[in-house]
Amino acid sequence: MRKFLIVSLGIILMIFLLAPWALIQYGRGKLHDLSIPQRDFLLAQSTSKKVLAIFPHPDDEVTVSGTILGLKELGHEVKLICLTRGEKGKSSGIEDEIQLARQRTLEMQNAAAILGVDSLILLDYPDSGLSGIGLDSLKKIVKQLISEIKPHVLLSYDSKVGLYGHSDHRLTGLAVQEVFLENKGTLDFTPSEMYQVTLCKNQIDVALQLSSGFQRNYPENPADGLPQPDFSVVTQPYFKTVLKVMKAHESQQKVLQDLMPFHDRIPSWIYSRIFDREYFAEVK
Structure with a gap:
């Protein structure tokens, strides 16, 4: 009888210990494409580089926050630009756009401090109104910023969808991409690499089930969708800090819930091992 109890307890303990790891492996298989190459960091450790991340809104940096934390750990310099103050992002119920812009500015400054970026530049172009500026003017703005900062690497949204269909996202990605491709290798243009945030197919499928933003805006034709990732970057070691960055954007928690549902x-130790990477496509 005693031997039976010991064996039974041993089996129960094994199930208790193995069940979470089985859940992690199942979640990874459902959420990720494990055939896509994985990197520990976006850039190699050998030579310090200057990275410029250009996004339209405060909170967009959350999509690459694990990657930025890894870059900072290796000693790379990271500068972050937001083209707008996010005054149209009224999911918190704040209707006054001046008040909301002020709050989102403070939230972005807090998030940037948590990330440890070397500088944050907040501009005042109209939220949800970059199409009114026009692509040519937006490209001039981007090129001037690049000329002033002189980065080696550019980081932004993709040019086809803008992650989930927001026009400001897509136009920002398109402007940065066209400036990069039109000027790469020319005199005084310093960037030699550009990476765009993207998702693997499994993530897109899950987002279309859970995210209202994806459901409203994501293209029905797969050919018009996000670019195929070239690789992913490991972010699991930075998960607790990524959550702090996300929570710094207090007014946008309803929207950001789509980024990390549930x-x-x-438990964080399980969740962080499922949501453990960020995907990128290299612009060539």
């Missing part, structure tokens, strides 16, 4: 209902 993160507040699953």
Whole structure:
């Protein structure tokens, strides 16, 4: 009888210990494409480089926050630009756009401090109104910023969708991409690499089930969708800090819940091993 109890307890303990790891492996298989190459960091450790991340809104940097934290750990210099103050992002219920712009500015400054970026530049172009500026003017703005900062690497949204269909996202990605491709290798143009945030197919499928933003805006034709990732970057070691960055954007928690669904209902040590990478496409 005693031997039976010991064996039974041993089996129960094994199930208890192995079940979370089985859940992690299942979640990874459902959420990720494990055939896509994986890197520990976006850039190699050998030579310090200057990275310029250009996004339209405060909180867009959350999509690459794990990657930025890894870059900073290796000693790379990271500068972050937001083209707008996010005054149209009224999911918090704040209707006054001046008040919301001020709050989102403070939130972005707090998030940038948590990330440890070397500088944050907040501009005042109209939120959800970059199409009114026009692509040519937006490219001039981007090129001037690049000329002033002189980065080696550019980081932004993709030019086809803008992650989930927001016009400001797509136009920002398109402007940065066209400036890069038109000027790469020319005198005084310093960037030699550009990477765009993207998702693997499994992530897109999950987002279309859970995210209202994806459901409203994502193209129905797969050919018009996000670019295929070239690689992913490991972000699991930075998960707790990524959550702090996300939570710094207090006014946008309803929107950001789509980025990490159920993160507040699953233990972090499990969740961080499922949502453990960020995907990128290289612009060539």
